[in-house]
Amino acid sequence: MDLHLVPGAIPTTAERLALDSVLGPAVDGWDGGTRLQGPEGNTASSGHASRVRRHLLLPALWALQERIGWISPGGLNELCSRLTLPPADVYGVATFYAMLAVEPRSARVVHVCEDIACKCVGSDDLIAQIEERFGAEGELSDDGSATWYRSPCLGQCDRAPAALVSDAGEEPHERTLALTTAVAVLEALAGGDPGPAPVTVLPQAGDPALRLLRRAASTRSVSLDEYRAQGGYAALRRAVELGPEGVIREVKESKLQGRGGAAFPTGVKWEAVARQPARPHYLVCNADESEPGTFKDRVIMERDPFALIESMTIAAYATGCEHGYVYIRGEYPEPQHALQSALDEARVRGYLGDDVMGERFSFDIEIRKGAGAYICGEETAIFESIEGNRGEPRNKPPFPVVEGLFGKPTVVNNVETLVNVPDIVLRSGPSYAETGTEGSTGTKLFCLCGHVERPGVYEVPFGTTLRELYDLAGGVMGGKELQCILMGGAAGGFLRPDELDLPLTFEAVREAKTTLGSGVVLVLDETVDLPRLLMRLAAFFRNESCGQCVPCRVGTVRQQEALARLVSGKTAGGVQKELAVIAEVGQCMRDASICGLGQTASSAIESAIGRLGVFS
């Protein structure tokens, strides 16, 4: 391949240095440095070597974005030479992500959440005030230094309304605004200090029955010594005693099922990877957490990062992985920092690296920062994103356990799934399985948000009823009536107040034709304009579709248009016709889409129509 760069676009020194910080200095003329002298001068020593570093593309794009606030043609040229990648290809990747800009943008950008949980607590108002006092979305401040955009759920729904402030520059900075106000957002836009984000409140703090949230109830990130003092790393020792097969046996006997949405048996997945002869094996922890209404993984990573690190180490030990990735959504600066410092500490103290805890196995973990794409939480899109490609899901089969990251056998697990593992190893699989029900073992984290009295992450054993959980969180706030509950997030389904006695188990929700999804319990009071909320869900799927397959790429648009006609009352041939459009498009998305995004893009909307009778 002959690289053809953008004519005349030259990188600035700042852009060069930003790239060097991720890629290291350029080695020779081939990758953008000085040409080698002497008889070897024309040898392409690093063309292939550069290309195999393609997995550094997203970190490199982030380096440019964080340095000057956008990916300029000069910066892109430099990046392309450094990695021997064609500009059109890199442009295609950059434009896949909502947080990366390919047109000049101000150094400061505030993303204001407009999603379902924030809507419940007045984000529409907040946004209206920003529009009035600052200007329309994307408009620059007078000095050109700041702008703002609407954003999908920022994973702060327990502290809604929320916003994210990003400052590009020599020392880039990002921070979350939670329980925020228009005044605070305007202050942030002006470069002032909107004050620290209020700490996360765990409503069950102090409850001795907590398992996964035991340490997270502390109000700050647990240190390695504290972690150890509270029993940390005993599970890893025990795992080494059990041996890889022993660990997998315990996990299988625990009947642990994935908490990322698909409820796949974790032990079966691990065994499949452990048995693959192809090497290396990879472990990917899915911390993309972009399902609207979900914030449980954030709390674990912020408060109890070593639990995730130990859990991943056990998983890697059992499945023969030497390298693990944690893919964290780009909108999570605080969890990322907490986890990064924990990783650094674990590495220094010998809990990661070539000889983990002196037990003669090697494992290390790398964080990958997403860049604004819900779809990258899909288990194969996450591979594409890590590999430096557009985050487009793969067609399955082959499944990740056979051909995953870099084409190798890969374990993908959700954060919450993983942090169950130490407990399983320590108390044994069968003993773990005593909690919960026959078909759903252990405890489950739920994200209560919306019009609920005490929002937050709750941990309850499987089998707890929705009503018990709802009561635990204090019910509807402000003494209003409950209208309905959205369970499982945008890809979930609505439930009526008379369905509160539903036991929260995989089997019971399946029977009731709904889903636990990512554990969202969005409480909606009588004042909520449900059709408007459905419009938001439809907009979300349209925005987040990767665009690869027709059912989802166009289906999400047609679904939204039909809803818009229903909402405005300007239907084409009556309500029934529009409902039929939604049902027919939904059926095709469910049946013929490549991945779970398209397959579930109509479920909440169809459940509102079918279960709540919203347009009848």
Place this chain on the structure above:
Amino acid sequence: MSELLLAPKRMIELEIDGQSVRVFEGETILGACRRLGIDTPTLCYGDTLEPANACRVCVVEVEGARVLAPACSRKAEAGMKVQTDSERVRHSRKMVLELLASSVDLSTTDEIPGYLERYDAQPERFGPPAPPDPDRDRKRTGHHVEPDGQTAATVYAPVKIDNELYVRDYSKCILCYKCVDACGEQFQNTFAIHVAGRGFDARISTEYVAELPDSACVYCGNCIAVCPTGALMFVSEHALRAEGDWREDDQTVTTTVCPYCGVGCNLELHVQDNTIVKVTSPDDHDITRGNLCIKGRFGFQHVQARDAP
């Protein structure tokens, strides 16, 4: 073909629409359907390229599977039971056709009228098509203006005529990925174009929407050869169509050998009114697999430069 000669492959047996069929291991369901003479609609599939699985018009129902499978890429398995004309299959195929035909200009996709009729697809039911959007190439990822539903969103955008050889009319693009694959690692290794953006705003683009002469394009025209919809078209064909004078029935196709270099690619000269209007190469040609370089593809003008001094 040549692979089959190298290692004899195992045959497996499966059942399609109640008929049993034997295929080589590794063959797709589409291949198996073709053996049985079952006509399967395809749009993004091309015989010379790896399947992109993108359009989903070829979906079939595999017994025991939760969702439908793309026939063009799903490998046949021993004992598989496949239905190609069930209610679910017909519904999804019909919807895919309606979704595409309501959002893309398919006027130069030859198979479309037949497909629409076969599945009784009614793309008009989503409303009148929205007009072309001059900003389509610069949509901010993950954002859109809320629609009122009174028109059906389309991918219509102004035609790109920025060079003398071929025209890009992405209003006709079904995003089948074929041009990207042909320009990239499957054939040409030039990588001048890629998919940019996301979701409904995804589109084929050069870096920063550069015009072709500023891009890496070397005008091999291999993207034109694989494009199933006429979104990519010779300037000569585009001009004749614009004048309403494109008459395929009156054209002759003459196979010859490219005179420029020693590779000796086969050329098919499409001639209308004694003028070469398009050049292709046979897909099943061992060497070209349908591909050419700029000389074979576009270097025909001198033949008809009759008026030159």
